[in-house]
Amino acid sequence: MIEVRELTKRYGGTVAVDGLSFEVRPGTVTGFLGPNGAGKSTTMRVLLGLAAASSGEALVNGGRYAALRRPIREVGALLDAGAVHGGRKAFDHLGWIARSNGIGSRRVAEVLERVGLAGVARKRVGGFSLGMRQRLGIAAALLGDPGVLMFDEPVNGLDPDGVRWIRELMRALAAEGRTVLISSHLMSEMELTADRLVVIGRGRLIADTTVRELAARFGRGVVVRSPRPDDLRGVLTAAGGTVEEAEGTLTVTGLGVADIGDHAAAHGIPLYGMTPQAASLEEAYMELTAGSAEFGAVPR
Numbered sequence: 001m002i003e004v005r006e007l008t009k010r011y012g013g014t015v016a017v018d019g020l021s022f023e024v025r026p027g028t029v030t031g032f033l034g035p036n037g038a039g040k041s042t043t044m045r046v047l048l049g050l051a052a053a054s055s056g057e058a059l060v061n062g063g064r065y066a067a068l069r070r071p072i073r074e075v076g077a078l079l080d081a082g083a084v085h086g087g088r089k090a091f092d093h094l095g096w097i098a099r100s101n102g103i104g105s106r107r108v109a110e111v112l113e114r115v116g117l118a119g120v121a122r123k124r125v126g127g128f129s130l131g132m133r134q135r136l137g138i139a140a141a142l143l144g145d146p147g148v149l150m151f152d153e154p155v156n157g158l159d160p161d162g163v164r165w166i167r168e169l170m171r172a173l174a175a176e177g178r179t180v181l182i183s184s185h186l187m188s189e190m191e192l193t194a195d196r197l198v199v200i201g202r203g204r205l206i207a208d209t210t211v212r213e214l215a216a217r218f219g220r221g222v223v224v225r226s227p228r229p230d231d232l233r234g235v236l237t238a239a240g241g242t243v244e245e246a247e248g249t250l251t252v253t254g255l256g257v258a259d260i261g262d263h264a265a266a267h268g269i270p271l272y273g274m275t276p277q278a279a280s281l282e283e284a285y286m287e288l289t290a291g292s293a294e295f296g297a298v299p300r
């Protein structure tokens with residue numbers, strides 16, 4: 001697991017991270033959200049041993065890493081997908097990392113397959129699109145089959161298919177029991193990907209919560225259409241949502257889009273559509289990070 005306790009990181013006069021505390025548990029995807037310069041990358045870099053804490057702790061599986069001594073069987077990370085030697089072929093790039101960590105080439109083929117790059121394994125990375133580089137970076141993170149994974153802005157620059165692919169991969173990695181921390185600017189993306197949300201601004205914790213809790217506190221409801229509105233209403237009410245009905249259209253508060261989809265699917269109730277709640281959560285996020293809203297940390 002990942003534990004950040006009262007972490008502060010200063011660069012000269014700049015306080016990049018300011019007394020930050022949060023935890024990421026195994027089997028969950030935690031979305032790490034905050035505007036540019038909020039301190040997300042710095043926090044990950046300290047967790048990975050690439051920068052030293054000024055004070056406080058940033059622990060992975062209870063330990064601290066020294067620079068370049070991070071065991072890739074324990075923790076994998078994608079920090080800067082662009083920073084790959086363009087002259088190398090994808091297979092050789094990963095093969096080199098694998099060899100220096102005593103990992104066989106069979107695993108290289110496996111991770112290339114998992115990220116959908118098996119077909120271009122022998123192509124030079126220099127010709128890869130940003131999306132392909134993100135996939136390659138993720139493959140490198142997965143090489144050691146680690147239990148803890150950190151991805152810094154993995155959806156940056158990806159098209160909708162790429163974004164969907166990342167979302168499914170993150171969910172699958174958490175379902176395998178891994179601890180996943182993923183940073184993003186986009187609440188709309190995290191809403192569908194993350195179980196928990198850690199929102200920071202100016203290096204400080206703003207909210208440590210769930211998508212559901214945030215939707216319940218700030219959401220203006222999700223408009224849902226279904227051929228079986230009465231059944232759906234029963235299911236969503238039992239799940240803790242508040243449902244209002246008007247002319248066969250339900251407005252649900254207290255549950256996020258992903259929750260509603262899951263509950264409907266579990267009961268075999270078809271949905272015609274959900275008006276994306278993302279806009280209202282995005283607004284909530286903007287309010288939060290603008291410092292104009294208060295949000296207490298939610299007990300686990």
Ligand SMILES: Nc1ncnc2c1ncn2[C@@H]1O[C@H](COP(=O)(O)OP(=O)(O)OP(=O)(O)O)[C@@H](O)[C@H]1O
Pocket residue numbers: 011014015016017034035036037038039040041042043
């Ligand atoms: N190596 C460094 N030297 C000096 N200042 C730094 C360094 N790294 C980060 N900072 C500063 O620390 C603050 C936090 O930056 P950080 O990159 O961690 O934020 P971020 O949330 O990851 O932002 P972004 O979304 O833009 O990547 C910023 O003010 C940044 O300028």
